[in-house]
Amino acid sequence: xxxxxxxxxxNQNIVKNKIRLESGPVTTILMMVSLLLILGLMYLSxxxxxxxxxxxxxxxxxxxxxxxxxxxxxxxxAARLQSIAEAKKxxxxxxxxxxxxxxxxxxR
Amino acid sequence: xxIGQATSEESSNKRITILVGLMCLFAVIVFVRLIYIQxxxxxxxxxxxxxxxSRKFVIPARRGEIFVHDGNNELYPIxxxxxxxxxxxxxxxxxxxxxxxxxxxxxxxxxxxxxxRQKLDNKNNRYIVLNKKIDDKSADEIKNLKLAGIILSxxxxxxxxxxxxxxxxxxxxxxxxxxxxxxxxFMNQSLAGTDGVSRAVTDSLGVxxxxxxxxxxxxxxxxxxxxxxxxxxxxxxxxxxxDAVVKNKAESGSVIIMDPKxxxxxxxxxxxxxxxxxxxxxxxxxxxxxxxxxxxxxxxxGSGFKVITMSxxxxxGKVKPDTSYNDTGExxxxxxxxxxxxxxxxxxxxxxxxxxxxxxxxxVFVLKQLGTDPNRITQKSKDILYDYIKKFGFGExxxxxxxxxxxxxxxxxxxxxxxxxxxxFGQGISTxxxxxxxxxxxxxxxxxxxxxxxxxxxxxPNGEIKKNKPSVIRNDVLSSKSAAEISEMMKQVVQKGSGxxxxxxxxxxxxxxxxxxxxxxxxxxxxxxxxxxxxxGFAPVEDPKFVMLVRVDYPxxxxxxxxxxxxxFAEIAKQLFIYYQVPPNGN
Numbered sequence: 073x074x075x076x077x078x079x080x081x082x083n084q085n086i087v088k089n090k091i092r093l094e095s096g097p098v099t100t101i102l103m104m105v106s107l108l109l110i111l112g113l114m115y116l117s118x119x120x121x122x123x124x125x126x127x128x129x130x131x132x133x134x135x136x137x138x139x140x141x142x143x144x145x146x147x148x149x150a151a152r153l154q155s156i157a158e159a160k161k162x163x164x165x166x167x168x169x170x171x172x173x174x175x176x177x178x179x180r
Numbered sequence: 181x182x183i184g185q186a187t188s189e190e191s192s193n194k195r196i197t198i199l200v201g202l203m204c205l206f207a208v209i210v211f212v213r214l215i216y217i218q219x220x221x222x223x224x225x226x227x228x229x230x231x232x233x234s235r236k237f238v239i240p241a242r243r244g245e246i247f248v249h250d251g252n253n254e255l256y257p258i259x260x261x262x263x264x265x266x267x268x269x270x271x272x273x274x275x276x277x278x279x280x281x282x283x284x285x286x287x288x289x290x291x292x293x294x295x296x297r298q299k300l301d302n303k304n305n306r307y308i309v310l311n312k313k314i315d316d317k318s319a320d321e322i323k324n325l326k327l328a329g330i331i332l333s334x335x336x337x338x339x340x341x342x343x344x345x346x347x348x349x350x351x352x353x354x355x356x357x358x359x360x361x362x363x364x365x366f367m368n369q370s371l372a373g374t375d376g377v378s379r380a381v382t383d384s385l386g387v388x389x390x391x392x393x394x395x396x397x398x399x400x401x402x403x404x405x406x407x408x409x410x411x412x413x414x415x416x417x418x419x420x421x422x423d424a425v426v427k428n429k430a431e432s433g434s435v436i437i438m439d440p441k442x443x444x445x446x447x448x449x450x451x452x453x454x455x456x457x458x459x460x461x462x463x464x465x466x467x468x469x470x471x472x473x474x475x476x477x478x479x480x481x482g483s484g485f486k487v488i489t490m491s492x493x494x495x496x497g498k499v500k501p502d503t504s505y506n507d508t509g510e511x512x513x514x515x516x517x518x519x520x521x522x523x524x525x526x527x528x529x530x531x532x533x534x535x536x537x538x539x540x541x542x543x544v545f546v547l548k549q550l551g552t553d554p555n556r557i558t559q560k561s562k563d564i565l566y567d568y569i570k571k572f573g574f575g576e577x578x579x580x581x582x583x584x585x586x587x588x589x590x591x592x593x594x595x596x597x598x599x600x601x602x603x604x605f606g607q608g609i610s611t612x613x614x615x616x617x618x619x620x621x622x623x624x625x626x627x628x629x630x631x632x633x634x635x636x637x638x639x640x641p642n643g644e645i646k647k648n649k650p651s652v653i654r655n656d657v658l659s660s661k662s663a664a665e666i667s668e669m670m671k672q673v674v675q676k677g678s679g680x681x682x683x684x685x686x687x688x689x690x691x692x693x694x695x696x697x698x699x700x701x702x703x704x705x706x707x708x709x710x711x712x713x714x715x716x717g718f719a720p721v722e723d724p725k726f727v728m729l730v731r732v733d734y735p736x737x738x739x740x741x742x743x744x745x746x747x748x749f750a751e752i753a754k755q756l757f758i759y760y761q762v763p764p765n766g767n
Contacts, residue, residue, distance in 0.1 A: 119390075126389075141263040144261055144263065145262065145263075145315075145316065147257065148260050148262055148341055151257045151260060151339075154256065155341050155345075156345055156411065157343060
């Protein structure tokens with residue numbers, strides 16, 4: 073091996089080639105825009121999701137109110153059907169006789 | 181440099197300087213304006229922006245409901261919530277008012293149709309309320325009619341499924357969602373709760389949108405209530421008093437039934453009543469129907485009050501049941517002569533006879549015994565009677581949880597002797613029916629005055645139940661011995677006196693009739709053909725299950741309370757013995 077070849081081998085581990093990433097103004101702008109776009113999309117998706125949930129909640133609340141209203145109406149119907157006036161009417165319709173005498177059992 | 185060129189450059193510089201100066205001035209003006217708007221006017225613009233961009237939504241609290249129970253402790257609602265609708269019209273969008281009126285006629289109630297047509301034809305009107313209370317079924321029907329200019333707005337309403345039966349106890353909730361009369365008024369705050377508020381950022385259409393700035397204060401729902409009233413007993417009482425009023429051609433009547441061992445009111449029925457679902461149908465001349473006459477109307481108690489005077493004398497040891505006096509049919513007090521109600525004289529009579537035969541002269545005798553000189557009414561007599569009247573709770577509100585209670589009127593002991601002589605047998609003193617029932621409860625239970633109450637349980641919105649306990653006002657009204665003695669005297673009223681229609685084999689009933697005269701409005705004596713018949717009593721005497729007062733106002737049949745109020749008492753008492761399963765004692 074020649075002396076020149078030896079010196080090249082010697083210096084092989086001494087010199088390091090640095091990879092330099094350099095971007096021009098166009099790349100930077102593109103990256104910034106992409107980043108902004110991604111962030112914007114993420115924000116939009118979150119807002120849409122929240123709005124959807126909000127809509128769902130609003131729908132459920134409406135349903136709850138409707139159910140509450142139906143429950144109230146059913147309670148009123150039930151109460152009205154069980155009312156004394158209704159019971160009296162039913163007794164009259166069924167021609168039930170009034171209790172006249174009551175006997176109590178006596179202990180011996 | 182040529183002179184012309186220098187002048188042109190100077191002129192150009194000058195123009196630039198002026199332009200820069202103007203721009204600076206403009207910048208300063210803009211800057212000052214910005215400072216003014218953003219700093220000094222910050223708050224007002226924030227408010228304007230908030231008003232445009234956000235809205236306040238009231239979240240109504242749910243009103244508490246009212247329940248009663250029956251003998252088996254089953255709960256029954258008597259006041260419930262219901263979503264109702266308000267129907268209104270905007271005449272601007274109504275093309276044919278006749279068509280609208282025809283199609284809506286069944287939902288308009290008693291509205292004057294000609295007047296309504298005029299209103300609907302007046303296009304300057306923008307909002308005419310057609311009906312404030314439409315149920316959801318009717319609201320759906322109206323929606324399906326698809327009438328232009330008709331507006332349906334939801335609103336909270338109240339429904340009273342038992343109609344008239346509990347009207348005087350519950351009262352009603354008016355269109356402003358405020359309780360009127362009864363428990364609805366007295367407990368309005370507790371029943372109504374507190375509305376919530378939501379402040380939300382809205383879009384251009386006023387629809388709320390999600391924002392960090394939105395705030396929410398949740399509503400606090402009202403408390404529900406369970407009453408001490410037993411629906412079956414209330415029904416018996418209501419039916420019986422209606423029959424009594426009709427049969428006696430009376431103006432009105434009432435019944436109170438109370439547990440003498442607690443003060444819990446089991447029934448309070450007045451006739452005539454009204455339907456709280458349609459309270460607006462009560463005409464102006466009948467507004468008196470809204471009043472719970474058992475607690476509001478004041479009247480002289482009449483002979484029913486004799487038991488109070490006699491109790492005082494027994495408890496003070498001034499008389500005994502067998503103490504006697506000579507009844508000459510009249511008694512002189514100052515310049516007045518007091519006579520028995522039937523103008524008869526009974527000769528030698530015991531204190532038991534005085535109560536049994538309801539002798540006015542006997543009560544004057546008792547009043548005299550209370551003082552320092554048994555032959556006349558002294559200051560001491562009046563002081564002692566006044567003290568007992570107060571001890572029994574007269575002249576003060578009982579504190580029952582119902583709106584409109586009156587406290588009555590009792591003359592103090594500085595009044596004339598003749599006034600006290602009249603008071604001793606129930607004239608010249610005004611009381612409510614509830615006060616008299618409560619006082620007789622104290623006799624029935626052996627001398628303890630309880631505060632009458634109608635709310636048994638308060639059910640808080642979180643489900644917690646607060647039980648109302650009986651409240652003792654005083655436990656020294658009478659000794660148990662005196663209470664037993666007066667009870668025995670009242671028993672004789674039923675056995676041998678004017679309370680005879682309540683006599684029932686196997687049951688000991690104590691009571692006292694009262695036929696009170698009605699003072700003239702101008703204070704010049706009493707109405708000739710008007711009276712109030714009452715009967716207050718309790719049973720069984722040995723272990724009272726109920727105290728009851730029946731009052732029939734202005735009956736148009738001849739006779740005293742034994743013909744008007746006593747038969748009604750007897751009828752209800754008979755049913756109560758069966759209902760409470762009280763067996764006859766075999767005597």
